[in-house]
Amino acid sequence: MTKKENFLKGFIKENPLFVLLLGTCPALAITTSLENAFGMGIAFIFVLVMSNTIISLINSFKKLKELIQPVRIAVYIVIIASLVTIVEMIMQAYLPDLYNSLGVFISLITVNCIVLGRAEAYASQNTVSDSVIDGISMGLGYTLALIIISLIREFLGNGTITIWGDLQINLQGVFEFLHITPISFFTSSAGAFMVLGIVLAIMQAIKNSKDAKEKEAKKQEKEVK
Amino acid sequence: MSFNQIIFIIFSSMLLENVILSQFLGICSFLGVSKSRKSAVGMGLSVVAVIVLATTVTWLIYNYVLVLFDLVYLKTIVFILVIASLVQIIEIIIKKFVPSLYKSLGIYLPLITTNCAVLGVAIKASQNGLTFFNMLLYALGSGLGFLLIMFIFSFLREELEKRKVPKAMSGIPIALVVASILAIIFSRYVGIVKEDEGEKEKELPRTANVISMHLTPSDEYLDNIIRRMK
């Protein structure tokens, strides 16, 4: 795999949320506004990149690798938990509003399957530079997924798009034009499941039609032969 | 503590603030292990046990160690270590003493360490400053809520398998839509649990009212009595 392929895989091919279906808890809980998605994404990228770096660094020393082998999962969890706590403290100090609205889900990055999964499956077996690229790619892919879901939910549920702090795009005119009010269903918990379900269905439909086209092409090739 | 309050805490943590449907904790296992009823109930039961035990232990550590020594910022790292070792200990104990139970639940136990419902409930119970008894009820209610939803959802998914579903929706997407409908139903349970009488609003000022009632009945009060006598 080249470095470019490694970087691009997290966006579509191996998107952690849409394809691997990992980290669904925060994806449903905090996607009520775009700002939350950005905040979560930044925290997540930081934790993932740092944990990938540290874990691949530890594993590059052969002696250390053998030493931690029996308790490696516990060691990884400790490292991830402390990175998460660092993010939490920095966020509480400098971005208190965002910290409040993300709530317990910052701490829960610790048990997010993506971080531990990447540590065990990728970072522990690859070089530091590859692991960093992997972390950035997966982190950005996850953030992109969060942004897509939160855009849909915030626009349909509230009629606004909050980019950061007071910077807000007000699109309620669209709803007024159609003589309806924003559908608050989409900001509720039930709406979260619905939006993720529909987005996944669209992904699956695109994949299905692509597969069908490929099959068709192969068939034609065979017929030509 | 009155019986009403006990019921209130258990029901509100089980139905109104259901861990899965309204707090989005433990979604990974909710989607991953709900394909068959048997595995869903197995997972649910282990989660109930681990949530109650882990929340009790972490609550004790939080209140009697971390707060006392001003080390609250270490909570995530301490909690996750406690949960991981607790799961390990439970696994060893069950394996040794109840092998039949281990056979049916054993495979779910390692998964629970990374189940965010356990860590989420533990953090919330400690941070919200609940009393020891309230914390036990809250943990039990949350765990039972998880079990209940796992059971209902696995039942629905088993039924879904038999039905014809559009090709793009089959599998996880339709399961999520079903979960959404379940969430709508559960969010309507708001009216089912009423707060007990002690917390209901009384007319203001509360203290002044009581005194006047005892000393001199107000005109309104007398009017009422006269009207009733008529």
Next chain:
Amino acid sequence: MKKNLITGLVLSVFALICGLLLSVVNMFTAPVIEARTEEKINNSIMEVCEVYKNNKDTYTIDKESIKHDEVDSVYLVKDENGEKVEVIYVVSAKGYASTIQMMISVTKEHKIERSVVISSAETKGDIKTHDFMMDGKDSLADFDKLSGSTISSKAVRKCFYTALDLSYEDLK
């Protein structure tokens, strides 16, 4: 046995390193967090209490003397003679998706002067900007709930109720 001991030792060394690292970071962030909360409380007091804002030099705020189980903190506003003028409550109640924390000031006549939402992460409706029509009222009769978010409104109503109720005790 020896092997187990070594692995346990390795794990505890890692935990220790991480714990030390966290305490270093905490040393830097803890004062910032504390200053932020203090600043926020002070700003909110300025916002809800007009008399204190205008007479900062003569009036004092007593942050210590009263404590209730129902509220997070009580601030008594006293004039230059030490007479109680107003009482300010920081009350929290559980809302739809989060705990709502409000600051409410009550005058000597047991009327609500003003209120602000200090922190909330409610997903439905915007309770931070909604006017609950409570300024200058002494009962909850005119309480204007935020349509579409019943549970958040209930929590806010509970905050107002607690503040009014306690003011009869604190402003005697």
